[in-house]
Amino acid sequence: MKTVTLTLTNSPELMLEGQNITPDNFAGKKAAEIAALDVWEGKQKSPLGKYFTVEGDGAATAEETKIVLRGDCTRVKRIGQQMTAGEIVIEGNADMYIGGWMKGGKIHVKGDVDSFCGIGMEGGELVVDGNAKSHLGSSPRGEWRGMQGGLIRVAGSVANDTATFINGGTIVIGGDADIHVSTHGEGGTVIIKGNAKGRVGGQMVKGDIYVYGTIENPLPGFQMVGEVEQEVDGETARFAHYIGDLGERHPVSKGKTVYANLYTRI
Amino acid sequence: MSELLIRNGFVFDPLQGIKGDRMDIGVKDGKIVEPGTLKNAKTIDAAGMTVMAGGVDIHSHVVGPKVNVGRLFRPEDKLFKSPYKSPTCSRMEMGSSVPSTFKTGYDYARMGYVFVNEAAMPPLHSPHVHEEIRDTPIIDNAAMPVFGNNWFTLEYLKNNEIENNAAYTAWLLRATRGFGIKVVNPGGSEAWGWGLNCVNIHDPVPYFDITPAEIVKGLIETNEFLGLPHSVHLHCNNLGNPGNYVDTIESLKLAEGYAPKNDFGREQVLHLTHLQFHSYGGDSWGNFESRAKDVMDYVNAHDNLTFDMGQVTLDETTTMTADGPFEHHLCSLNHLKWANVDVELETAAGVVPYIYSPKVKVCTIQWAVGLELALFSKDMMRTFITTDHPNAGPFTRYPQVITWLMSRAARDETMKTFKWLDKTIDATSIDSIDRELDLYEIAQMTRAGPAKALGISNTYGGLAPGMDADIAVYALNPENMPSDPTDIEKAFSRCAWLVKDGIVTVRDGEVIAEPAKRTVWVDVKVPENAQVQRDIYEHFLRHYSVKLDNYSLFDEHLHNPRVIEVDTTQ
Ligand SMILES: [Zn+2]
Ligand SMILES: [Zn+2]
Numbered sequence: 141m142k143t144v145t146l147t148l149t150n151s152p153e154l155m156l157e158g159q160n161i162t163p164d165n166f167a168g169k170k171a172a173e174i175a176a177l178d179v180w181e182g183k184q185k186s187p188l189g190k191y192f193t194v195e196g197d198g199a200a201t202a203e204e205t206k207i208v209l210r211g212d213c214t215r216v217k218r219i220g221q222q223m224t225a226g227e228i229v230i231e232g233n234a235d236m237y238i239g240g241w242m243k244g245g246k247i248h249v250k251g252d253v254d255s256f257c258g259i260g261m262e263g264g265e266l267v268v269d270g271n272a273k274s275h276l277g278s279s280p281r282g283e284w285r286g287m288q289g290g291l292i293r294v295a296g297s298v299a300n301d302t303a304t305f306i307n308g309g310t311i312v313i314g315g316d317a318d319i320h321v322s323t324h325g326e327g328g329t330v331i332i333k334g335n336a337k338g339r340v341g342g343q344m345v346k347g348d349i350y351v352y353g354t355i356e357n358p359l360p361g362f363q364m365v366g367e368v369e370q371e372v373d374g375e376t377a378r379f380a381h382y383i384g385d386l387g388e389r390h391p392v393s394k395g396k397t398v399y400a401n402l403y404t405r406i
Numbered sequence: 407m408s409e410l411l412i413r414n415g416f417v418f419d420p421l422q423g424i425k426g427d428r429m430d431i432g433v434k435d436g437k438i439v440e441p442g443t444l445k446n447a448k449t450i451d452a453a454g455m456t457v458m459a460g461g462v463d464i465h466s467h468v469v470g471p472k473v474n475v476g477r478l479f480r481p482e483d484k485l486f487k488s489p490y491k492s493p494t495c496s497r498m499e500m501g502s503s504v505p506s507t508f509k510t511g512y513d514y515a516r517m518g519y520v521f522v523n524e525a526a527m528p529p530l531h532s533p534h535v536h537e538e539i540r541d542t543p544i545i546d547n548a549a550m551p552v553f554g555n556n557w558f559t560l561e562y563l564k565n566n567e568i569e570n571n572a573a574y575t576a577w578l579l580r581a582t583r584g585f586g587i588k589v590v591n592p593g594g595s596e597a598w599g600w601g602l603n604c605v606n607i608h609d610p611v612p613y614f615d616i617t618p619a620e621i622v623k624g625l626i627e628t629n630e631f632l633g634l635p636h637s638v639h640l641h642c643n644n645l646g647n648p649g650n651y652v653d654t655i656e657s658l659k660l661a662e663g664y665a666p667k668n669d670f671g672r673e674q675v676l677h678l679t680h681l682q683f684h685s686y687g688g689d690s691w692g693n694f695e696s697r698a699k700d701v702m703d704y705v706n707a708h709d710n711l712t713f714d715m716g717q718v719t720l721d722e723t724t725t726m727t728a729d730g731p732f733e734h735h736l737c738s739l740n741h742l743k744w745a746n747v748d749v750e751l752e753t754a755a756g757v758v759p760y761i762y763s764p765k766v767k768v769c770t771i772q773w774a775v776g777l778e779l780a781l782f783s784k785d786m787m788r789t790f791i792t793t794d795h796p797n798a799g800p801f802t803r804y805p806q807v808i809t810w811l812m813s814r815a816a817r818d819e820t821m822k823t824f825k826w827l828d829k830t831i832d833a834t835s836i837d838s839i840d841r842e843l844d845l846y847e848i849a850q851m852t853r854a855g856p857a858k859a860l861g862i863s864n865t866y867g868g869l870a871p872g873m874d875a876d877i878a879v880y881a882l883n884p885e886n887m888p889s890d891p892t893d894i895e896k897a898f899s900r901c902a903w904l905v906k907d908g909i910v911t912v913r914d915g916e917v918i919a920e921p922a923k924r925t926v927w928v929d930v931k932v933p934e935n936a937q938v939q940r941d942i943y944e945h946f947l948r949h950y951s952v953k954l955d956n957y958s959l960f961d962e963h964l965h966n967p968r969v970i971e972v973d974t975t976q
Binding site for chain 2: 241280281282283284389
């Protein structure tokens with residue numbers, strides 16, 4: 141593994157569009173070539189080196205390339221967008237779209253992230269030690285094919301519209317979730333270890349949601365069918381089991397109607 | 407003034423019967439002229455290349471409210487899907503199946519097209535249609551208002567008042583600056599307002615108590631009474647359903663006994679659009695099969711008909727049609743998002759995204775049906791290439807469609823990707839067809855034929871002196887065609903040269919100029935008709951949400967008009 145360290149020394153005035161900051165783009169490039177990659181501040185295109193000092197060269201492949209970002213990246217967007225392999229460590233906060241449309245590899249953010257992180261994710265791992273804002277692991281605007289696979293782990297809390305149109309993969313939230321979780325979901329798993337505000341599983345067809353705390357405003361489209369004991373994220377607990385959203389269409393598999401499952405801890 | 411000489415190309419001009427002769431084409435002041443009359447011409451060397459008239463698209467949904475609904479409710483159609491950044495065009499190009507107006511104009515030009523007929527204009531929304539026509543660069547546009555579910559039309563035809571319907575039609579063409587009579591699911595879209603449909607041509611429309619068959623016949627009579635450039639342009643009832651070929655042939659039979667009456671060289675009385683969607687056998691999705699042969703046996707034997715393919719291109723696309731009930735039906739099959747619009751007394755529309763997947767048997771059978779229609783055709787001057795853009799696929803896939811038609815190897819290559827190849831072969835005839843079309847036949851299907859069917863072949867679709875100097879040059883040598891069919895596709899995707907109105911517009915596949923585009927419409931003079939005037943006044947007073955004075959298109963909405971005049975008073 142070869143490490144490329146980017147240190148933000150000249151903060152952008154506007155948000156910086158950093159979709160070129162991926163192991164895929166850095167692989168096979170020397171530090172100077174990496175510093176010459178494009179980033180956009182508003183509509184102005186500049187080389188990455190205008191904002192960051194670049195130390196270290198990329199490895200031959202994305203798999204062997206690790207990127208470390210230092211300095212305050214609160215206004216740097218799209219880090220790791222569409223990455224397929226390798227590793228990114230962001231030492232502090234980052235802006236929107238971190239790990240968007242990610243296919244593989246790992247991103248570790250040690251601070252908070254803004255909205256749309258892990259959007260359209262297909263694989264890989266996105267770990268956030270702080271909080272995330274809205275549309276975590278959601279589908280992009282208009283798109284009905286949401287998260288397909290991979291793992292998102294946020295230690296803190298998230299804002300609204302988490303996992304819209306989720307189709308696969310897992311999202312684990314250590315804290316609370318605001319409204320709209322797994323809206324239109326057709327697969328995948330969302331685990332909320334804190335409380336959820338409401339509209340959990342609206343128009344959900346398939347897939348699983350676990351809420352360890354309370355749901356302030358549960359939806360009437362979910363019906364309790366029993367109690368179950370399950371192992372979730374490495375620990376076993378008892379849950380009340382609901383199926384839904386009963387207002388939505390549901391496929392039939394092997395003669396049985398398939399519903400989405402909502403589990404609340406008891 | 408400006409002169410241009412396109413030298414030494416292999417010229418294909420079916421309107422003059424020129425089949426790949428090596429000749430020069432002269433251009434002066436935007437018109438084709440005899441090369442000998444030029445004095446000081448700039449030269450384009452077309453040696454070893456194919457020269458055709460600019461392409462003419464008879465049926466495509468490119469402007470207007472339902473296209474815009476598609477653009478608005480499919481932001482994902484833009485995301486990562488329009489990466490092409492032209493080095494020469496300054497306008498943003500976005501979208502894939504529902505491209506922005508700018509991308510639409512540029513992409514058609516890059517393929518060597520100069521004329522596109524918008525297939526469905528809701529009359530009430532004609533200002534929107536014309537504003538988008540203005541914003542679509544380069545290509546000349548016409549737009550057909552929809553009549554098949556219009557309350558006026560239904561009432562007049564029910565009472566067999568052809569002359570009154572003709573007067574109303576002339577009024578509406580003028581009010582909307584429209585081009586001809588479009589009919590979508592006659593009666594069915596009106597029935598949709600009652601939650602119903604007309605599934606066959608003898609199924610009466612609720613309240614109006616008229617059948618689709620009576621609507622179509624009445625409109626053919628109206629069209630020939632007026633002598634319009636184009637014929638009735640019909641989207642048949644029962645689109646997209648297994649077994650619908652029976653209804654389709656019944657619809658085709660409605661044209662029996664009618665002869666064209668017009669001064670524009672048109673020889674058909676009925677144009678069938680996206681015939682692919684109407685040529686299905688079976689009675690369920692399980693035994694769904696091609697009936698292209700049966701449909702084409704009928705079409706081949708009746709030369710007062712023309713059709714376009716509506717070829718499925720196996721892409722993710724956006725369906726949009728004035729066939730409201732069909733879109734609702736489609737949404738219940740694929741569970742994707744659905745938009746629906748009702749346009750008062752006139753029409754309706756629906757929009758649903760759709761994925762034609764090579765992994766889905768119905769889709770690969772649909773693919774075969776479209777190609778079979780063209781490959782079974784005996785008259786390519788009556789057979790036109792379309793994808794019913796964007797319903798069966800985006801228009802940017804015409805080069806792929808041309809390649810499938812010209813190369814059995816290209817068809818085989820595509821069929822290799824089919825998950826249900828054996829079942830597709832069993833349900834169709836595609837695997838037993840070796841026919842490969844030549845460049846002359848492609849010129850018939852993409853310019854000469856559609857121009858003639860639209861009644862504009864004195865201006866578009868050919869290279870005779872006096873016609874518009876719209877000329878496409880493709881890097882294809884007919885004496886040495888590429889062995890790899892994908893090279894055919896490349897040549898038709900990005901023409902080597904496009905001259906539009908005598909201006910060099912595309913060079914090496916890139917747009918380098920944006921000549922003034924036109925709006926083509928048909929102005930029909932009819933005798934004063936007090937009854938129709940009163941009916942229009944009354945309906946607007948009682949039923950429309952707008953006042954009559956605000957309904958007709960204002961002149962400022964009309965962009966660079968080219969008027970085709972028809973005088974029925976003589
Ligand atoms: Zn149609
Ligand atoms: Zn159409």
